[in-house]
Amino acid sequence: MNFIKQIYRSYRETQKKRGREKKAARQLRERVAFYSQFLKHDQIAFDIGANMGNRTEAFLEIGCKVIAIEPQQECANYLIEKYGENPNLTVINKALDKQAGEQDFYISEASTLSSMSKEWIECVRSDDGPFAGVRWDEKVTVKTDTMDAIIEQYGKPTFCKIDVEGFEYNVLQGLTQQIDALSFEFSMGVIDTTVKCIDYLDRLGPTEFNYSIAESLNMELPEYVDKNRIINILKELPNEKTIGGDIYAKKIS
Helix, strand or coil, rough: CCCCCCCCCCHHHHHHHHHHHHHHHHHHHHHHHCCCCCCCCCCEEEEECCCCHHHHHHHHHHHCCCEEEEECHHHHHHHHHCCCCCCCCEEEECCCCCCCEEEEEEECCHHHHHHHHHHHHHHHHCCCCCCCCCCEEEEEEEEEEEEHHHHHHHHHHHHHHHECCCCHHHHCCCCCCCCCEEEEEEEHHHHHHHHHHHHHHHHHCCEEEEEEEEECCCCCCCCCCCCCHHHHHHHHHCCCCCCEEEEEEECCC
8 A cells, every 4th residue: 555655646746747847848938938029049138136047047048148147145056056057158146236345135035035125125024015924034245246347247238137126226227328128127015116217217318118017928018108108107006015017128229
């Protein structure tokens, strides 16, 4: 009987593993299809706040030269271990800010929620926030650089993904030139920061915007709109801290 149970348990584990692999393969295909609207083979992509690299993986699959920037040592090590043999990948174990130096970094029990923004942490862990009950018990000091400095060293990206848990405006202030396209995360709980990001990008040069909700990889608007329109649209969304997603910004040629 024990032998039969072992066989059954092994079968179930194999099926679960196959299910996870199929799901991961499907998600990769979806990300590749989505980001291919911004990127082509041999172009440069920045993954700022790379974490465990699901966007890095998609950019590499497209055939891009990927600069993955991740301040958490454990995550940076994982990226190197998993993708490090790919000559198109460079991993930078730093955070980005409006200036080079050092910054306090608050470590969450979930690596995807670690952040340098106290305001964002207080928002999302409040009773009506999306991560109520999550803890940020550890604080470390990390080295910072600017996006301009990374561009000077590695070249200007065709597309840049910024996902830094509420610290997006600081990252953007380290950029003083337009790039073709980028995305940055937004949360309705700190919508004023999102508005600052949109204003800043538009000051760098004529820019149009769209947005997606959560991890949908679907643009909510049928076409890109100007700064004032995207700000009005965001302000019309339900003012709930659990609502968020990504803003997409494209340079108007």
